[in-house]
Amino acid sequence: MIDSIQIICERHSGSNWFAKLLEQSFPNIQVNDLEKHWFINEYKLKHFLETSYSPIKKMKQHCINRGINFNTFNNITTDNVLTIILTRNVYDWVLGMKRDPHHFKNKQEISNMSVSDFIKMDWNNVRDINEFSVPVENVIDLRTKKYLNWFKYIPTYCKNVEVISYESLLNKYIDVLVYLSNKYNFSINNIYQDYKILDKKKNQSIYFNPSLIEKYYSKKDLFFIEKYIKLELEKNLSY
Numbered sequence: 507m508i509d510s511i512q513i514i515c516e517r518h519s520g521s522n523w524f525a526k527l528l529e530q531s532f533p534n535i536q537v538n539d540l541e542k543h544w545f546i547n548e549y550k551l552k553h554f555l556e557t558s559y560s561p562i563k564k565m566k567q568h569c570i571n572r573g574i575n576f577n578t579f580n581n582i583t584t585d586n587v588l589t590i591i592l593t594r595n596v597y598d599w600v601l602g603m604k605r606d607p608h609h610f611k612n613k614q615e616i617s618n619m620s621v622s623d624f625i626k627m628d629w630n631n632v633r634d635i636n637e638f639s640v641p642v643e644n645v646i647d648l649r650t651k652k653y654l655n656w657f658k659y660i661p662t663y664c665k666n667v668e669v670i671s672y673e674s675l676l677n678k679y680i681d682v683l684v685y686l687s688n689k690y691n692f693s694i695n696n697i698y699q700d701y702k703i704l705d706k707k708k709n710q711s712i713y714f715n716p717s718l719i720e721k722y723y724s725k726k727d728l729f730f731i732e733k734y735i736k737l738e739l740e741k742n743l744s745y
Contacts, residue, residue: 508588508666508690510536514656515592516649517543518602520672524592527675531683532692543608588690589664591656594672595745596649596735597712597719600625603645622727646734653739666690671744673713676704713745 511528515521528537594602604624607616616624629642640655642648661667668686675682680697687694708714712722719728 507586508535508692509586510538511588511590512538513590513592514660515543516594516599516652517608518599518606519592519594520675521592524670524672524675527679527683527697531695531697532687533695534693585665587664588666588668588686589660591660591667591669592672593653593669593743593745595713596646596731596740597723599649600645600731601712601722621722622724625727625730644734646731650735650739653743654736657739669743673711676708676711676714679704 511532513521513525525537528535600621604616604619604621607613610616619627625646626644629644629648640651642651670682683694683697686692710718712718723731
């Protein structure tokens, strides 16, 4: 029986909003989106799923705030955890990373850059890529290698896995929640609905408005991006 959900995704993929939706919709399910952005290996994945969630102190407070017995999480196994890989299309995701490049030393420098310079910038001084010494050439390469890393390890070691796109949530998040409820027998609560916010996000999205791509990317930029994405991977993700 699934009693907890672990979200794994890149930054700027809607995970904070999605985690709140899950918590509101499935009050009996523990939602964990801590340490969600990193490259993983077998050890780290087991750390996510088979021990007390990390960081311990933050998770204890999370349980206290919700009136949950923390000790019930000391023996979590992959049998009772649903792991969700949350994805986002590369063009909107890059713009999100440029607006707020987490863990980068000089954010003002990034905000003053053109998109062309940003996608070509050396990404090797960003904390993300140092944990397992994964060589990354640029921000596009970072996203591609993380996705490949997750799809290598997660289906191997996790019994229950779902791949959900940020775009599917923007489009019909209620359908996604109902799907999860039906498949995993989650008791569903009243679902919060705010279509005005969703419509605003969709109107600003290149995925939903392809003509916007010319506003942000030159033809050379698009060619550069295509060099570093894996077309088969993007196709499998419905991008």
